[in-house]
Amino acid sequence: MPKIENRLAERGIVLPGPMRAPRGVELPFSFVRVVGNRALISGHGPQNPDGSIAEPRGKLGVDLTVDQGYAAARLTALSMLGSLKRALGDLDRIQRWVRVFGMVNSGPGFNEQPSVINGFSDFILELFGPDAGAHARSAVGMAELPFGIPVEIEAEVEVADRARSVKSARGSNVSNIGRRRSG
Amino acid sequence: MPKIENRLAERGIVLPGPMRAPRGVELPFSFVRVVGNRALISGHGPQNPDGSIAEPRGKLGVDLTVDQGYAAARLTALSMLGSLKRALGDLDRIQRWVRVFGMVNSGPGFNEQPSVINGFSDFILELFGPDAGAHARSAVGMAELPFGIPVEIEAEVEVADRARSVKSARGSNVSNIGRRRSG
Amino acid sequence: MPKIENRLAERGIVLPGPMRAPRGVELPFSFVRVVGNRALISGHGPQNPDGSIAEPRGKLGVDLTVDQGYAAARLTALSMLGSLKRALGDLDRIQRWVRVFGMVNSGPGFNEQPSVINGFSDFILELFGPDAGAHARSAVGMAELPFGIPVEIEAEVEVADRARSVKSARGSNVSNIGRRRSG
Numbered sequence: 001m002p003k004i005e006n007r008l009a010e011r012g013i014v015l016p017g018p019m020r021a022p023r024g025v026e027l028p029f030s031f032v033r034v035v036g037n038r039a040l041i042s043g044h045g046p047q048n049p050d051g052s053i054a055e056p057r058g059k060l061g062v063d064l065t066v067d068q069g070y071a072a073a074r075l076t077a078l079s080m081l082g083s084l085k086r087a088l089g090d091l092d093r094i095q096r097w098v099r100v101f102g103m104v105n106s107g108p109g110f111n112e113q114p115s116v117i118n119g120f121s122d123f124i125l126e127l128f129g130p131d132a133g134a135h136a137r138s139a140v141g142m143a144e145l146p147f148g149i150p151v152e153i154e155a156e157v158e159v160a161d162r163a164r165s166v167k168s169a170r171g172s173n174v175s176n177i178g179r180r181r182s183g
Numbered sequence: 184m185p186k187i188e189n190r191l192a193e194r195g196i197v198l199p200g201p202m203r204a205p206r207g208v209e210l211p212f213s214f215v216r217v218v219g220n221r222a223l224i225s226g227h228g229p230q231n232p233d234g235s236i237a238e239p240r241g242k243l244g245v246d247l248t249v250d251q252g253y254a255a256a257r258l259t260a261l262s263m264l265g266s267l268k269r270a271l272g273d274l275d276r277i278q279r280w281v282r283v284f285g286m287v288n289s290g291p292g293f294n295e296q297p298s299v300i301n302g303f304s305d306f307i308l309e310l311f312g313p314d315a316g317a318h319a320r321s322a323v324g325m326a327e328l329p330f331g332i333p334v335e336i337e338a339e340v341e342v343a344d345r346a347r348s349v350k351s352a353r354g355s356n357v358s359n360i361g362r363r364r365s366g
Numbered sequence: 367m368p369k370i371e372n373r374l375a376e377r378g379i380v381l382p383g384p385m386r387a388p389r390g391v392e393l394p395f396s397f398v399r400v401v402g403n404r405a406l407i408s409g410h411g412p413q414n415p416d417g418s419i420a421e422p423r424g425k426l427g428v429d430l431t432v433d434q435g436y437a438a439a440r441l442t443a444l445s446m447l448g449s450l451k452r453a454l455g456d457l458d459r460i461q462r463w464v465r466v467f468g469m470v471n472s473g474p475g476f477n478e479q480p481s482v483i484n485g486f487s488d489f490i491l492e493l494f495g496p497d498a499g500a501h502a503r504s505a506v507g508m509a510e511l512p513f514g515i516p517v518e519i520e521a522e523v524e525v526a527d528r529a530r531s532v533k534s535a536r537g538s539n540v541s542n543i544g545r546r547r548s549g
Contacts, residue, residue, distance in 0.1 A: 096401070098399060098401050098406055099399065099406045100395070101520070104510075106509050106510040108510075109510070110510055111510050111511065111512055111513055111514050112391075112512070113510070113511070113512045114387075114391060114392075114393055114512050115391065115392075118392060118394060121394045121395055122394060125394060134395070134396045134399060135395055135396060135399055136395065136396055136397070136398065136399035136406035136407060136408040136520075137395035137396075137408050137409070138408060138409030138467075138469075138518065138520045139409070139512060140409065140469055140508055140510075140511055140512070140518060141508055141509045141510030141511060141512075142508070142509055143508075143509040156406075158401055
């Protein structure tokens with residue numbers, strides 16, 4: 001079994017399926033866009049295992065505690081790993097993490113964004129180790145996020161050359177273009 | 184006629200001129216920064232054909248409807264294509280879209296950012312097709328945006344090697360450094 | 367003396383030490399992440415010379431004037447240069463600036479984000495000159511920022527190949543993983 005997936009299995013973690021957007025919402029972009037050895041990862045949020053948006057929703061400092069935000073950021077890492085698995089075929093193609101942009105739906109005066117986004121960083125570091133898992137990061141407070149999710153995270157990872165894995169690279173742009181949902 | 188510009192002409196679309204900042208505002212950065220085969224695109228907003236900031240301004244959920252936001256995001260794509268044309272010389276140098284970061288000026292409780300930024304994504308996909316036009320994307324809610332614009336979008340595209348087009352690459356960093364406007 | 371550090375010395379500028387996070391806050395990420403010839407720079411804020419968070423804190427348009435915001439953005443550039451010096455060994459390894467993402471803690475109706483972030487851009491352009499210092503930029507309004515800082519800036523620079531400076535590249539990921547602070 002591949003190394004990273006083995007680590008997930010050891011922890012009893014199952015990655016969620018593709019994101020199920022709310023009815024009537026079209027998301028015409030790639031959840032992962034592979035360009036050379038860069039994989040650009042779209043903004044992800046916390047999902048349930050079936051791909052639906054996880055509860056609780058709302059703002060930190062109003063509707064959620066820091067611990068709930070931390071848990072939401074950890075779920076967001078799982079959501080992202082699910083997209084990466086579908087895009088890359090094998091999570092071991094991830095050479096290292098590069099950039100993490102952590103956005104926290106923030107009520108007035110809430111300024112503990114780093115403690116929330118640590119739910120993402122801690123998990124990635126645990127799974128990939130201190131070298132491959134290291135990443136530049138920002139953790140900031142947004143006025144609003146789509147569908148009222150408490151956390152949204154965008155990222156970039158470095159992936160093994162296409163030459164090493166041409167077949168999986170071909171399917172690397174996970175897209176839901178044309179997958180319309182009428183409300 | 185180059186392919187992309189032909190598609191614009193077929194649709195009767197004329198790209199706006201360089202951004203005209205409000206009086207007294209200095210913008211000492213490059214609208215497009217080309218580094219190797221990456222073109223990093225500064226935050227753009229909706230413009231009128233003469234380069235001035237397009238109306239309506241304000242917040243989604245307060246001052247603008249989703250349809251008005253969608254139209255503003257589409258205008259932002261035109262603004263960005265205008266900068267790319269001036270920076271690259273030829274829009275056909277764009278090999279593919281990479282990353283789109285869509286920021287929506289959001290009033291309290293507005294969480295339909297994806298439907299607003301679709302005005303940008305839909306147009307780019309229509310113009311560049313599903314392969315070159317695909318992009319990773321985030322669509323998020325900002326507290327405020329410069330000059331009260333409803334939408335600001337930052338992006339990155341992959342461009343053809345300088346070797347293919349040395350002359351245009353030389354002028355690739357569209358800058359307005361030194362172009363001061365005293366109020 | 368290296369060129370950029372000479373320019374800082376001429377101006378009597380001393381770069382601040384590593385960021386001292388508030389008690390109890392863990393920041394498990396790299397302030398600079400070097401990947402090939404890209405250096406990804408985490409969100410930085412204004413620091414005092416001893417590494418603590420600089421005052422004043424708060425929101426533009428409520429707690430700080432544009433001039434105070436401009437000064438905070440300039441301090442943020444110094445903070446970032448401090449991290450880059452520790453990560454790269456020598457600031458002259460910076461070939462050019464690429465991308466600057468400027469986030470302004472914004473009170474209701476404040477929309478002069480560009481004039482605030484100019485405190486960063488003006489200083490970088492003064493120090494690195496119009497070619498190496500040029501950068502793509504966004505300047506936008508956040509609902510909240512960590513610890514109530516008025517400005518946070520994320521960036522990317524291009525650095526000289528590792529081959530030119532293997533020794534300094536080895537220490538290039540400035541990290542504070544494992545440096546816990548118990549509150």
